[in-house]
Amino acid sequence: MKSDILNQLQKTSMFMNLSEEALADLAVKASTRTLEKDEVLMRKGERGDSLFLIHDGWVKIVTEDSKGDELIINKCGPGETIGEMSLLDGSPRSATVIALTASEVFELKQDVFEEILDQRTDVSLAIIRSYSERLRFATTYIEKAIDWSQKTAEGDYSFVEQTQPLMNDSASNDDKAAQLLSTFFTMVRRVKEREDGLKQQLEKLTIEIDQARRKQEFEEITGTEFYANLKEQAKTLRQKRAQG
């Protein structure tokens, strides 16, 4: 069982930089919790003082919409982490988590975690490093989002073609900054598609020329003596010009 915890901790971005030995130390301190279907794991607004790793089963992360109805933000399954930040800042839970199926989760409490941080400088440093790394990534993504916003505002969608592969590589599930960028990207693509669609809906001018009226007006102008003279003079002139 402890090796399961160890495996999952290794995959959590926050602990990525930790040595196996340090992870083992953390795994020992974690406890197992089983949840019945529909059991509430945490409630929005409660003090967040632990991290959960889902080992088995599925949970839903819900909040309320403006009418008070349940709104599912996300569903999480085996290998996914909930409340990672709570270990460090202890801030209130931002959403309610309810088991969708009978589930088993590992829990790492804030006080236990802090104890380890206190005893082991290497763990503290590894955590700080992983956070600074994430911050750096987030900043890069924000810069990208600003750049893309400006381009979109100017109607320049060239980046849509150029950057798609990058998105597919880097948008991992627990990286919100990458998710933002991915969502932003999808938004721009849809906006572009709608804009292209609108361009195709441009109106066509229906040209209607009254041919009888055209003929009549032409004859009125050309039927005069003035015009007959002019036509003759113009003809002579053009012949003269053609001869140079």
Place this chain on the structure above:
Amino acid sequence: MNKGKIVSIHSFRGGTGKSNTTANLAAQVALAGKRVGVVDTDIQSPGIHVLFGLDENKMGKTMNDFLHGKATIREIGFSVGENAVGGEGRAKLAGQNLWLFPSSIRGREISQILKEGIDFNLLNEGLQKTITEFDLDYLFIDTHPGLNEETLLSIATSDILIIILRPDNQDLQGTSVTVDIARSLDVPNLLLMVNKALPKYDFVELKKEIEDKFNAPVTGVLPLSFDLADNASNDLFSLRYPDHEWSKALRGVADAVLATG
């Protein structure tokens, strides 16, 4: 001897932006290094001189005096290149070979011309003399709307006729008659230009439709522009705002003029 081309700009109805287009076209062709003259025969509503920054009060003898033998063409020509002031766009014409030959703006003279009419040979000799005296490559004539005798004279003497129209059925109907007249008078180059096109239209489609209808090239579809309206008749828009869509399309028309054989 006869190297300069006469380019008449015409539209069936008023309000097509004809004077503005003529002034900008002439300016673009001059910027391309050509020697250009502009005759304003739109004597019923003179206005092109304002775009070239010619003060009405300083206007001396006019085209009318020249045509009636009361002045030499040298006395009439106003050098825009030497007076390129009072506008950011106009300033770009400094040193270019561009002359304006204004028509009379005085009501009495206008009515006199209208009453007496102008003889074809007299007009033609006058224009040829203008081309020779100033060694012009192109002489633009800003005609007045409709198809009265003066306009027919201009069309008859033209090497190139540019018809400006708005994309609406009234203009298209009128243009159809002008196209027939131009062909009847053997004008060698007939070019169409669509101005004030609403953005709701597909410009590519519009160009194709009109070309099919008249069997004549549409050299440009220029958008309806509030920026252009704002600029009023104060400056040469395509020189002041070269990156504007209207200016880009106008340069396409200028290129078509330069490309005529």
